[in-house]
Amino acid sequence: MSNQSLDDDEVRLTVQIDGLTVVDGDFDTEDQHNWIYFPLSLPSGDHEVIAESDSGSKLAESFNVPRNKKRYAVIEHWTEDDSPDTDDPSVDLTWEFSRQAPAFQ
Secondary structure: EEEEEOOOOOOOOOEEOOOOOEEEEEEEOOOOOOOOOOOOOOEEEEEEEEEOOOOOOEEEEEEEEEOOOOOOOEEEEEHHHHOOOOOOOOEEEEEEEEEOOOOOO
16 A cells, blocks of 8 residues: 555545455555555455545455465555556556565665
8 A cells, every 4th residue: 555646645545355444544645655565365266455545536446366376466546646647547546466566666
């Protein structure tokens, strides 16, 4: 999890996986290089993640965890003016799900 917004220096984010809250906290932008780790153990199979910000943004994604395989996910909060290139430039929450651990700079 990370707050990447230059316009919203503190945001409250909540994340649910399969209806269970796994993150509920305030995230500061600081220098934009402050990802907070939340290691989770999920059973193999299909899951749904829902993330919401106190600014009203919502993200809902489905993902699959294969048996005996690690997966990694990153959720980042942005504001409209600093969103990364996406199909929708007003996206405030982005999701990346990967087989490899993210490399943060």
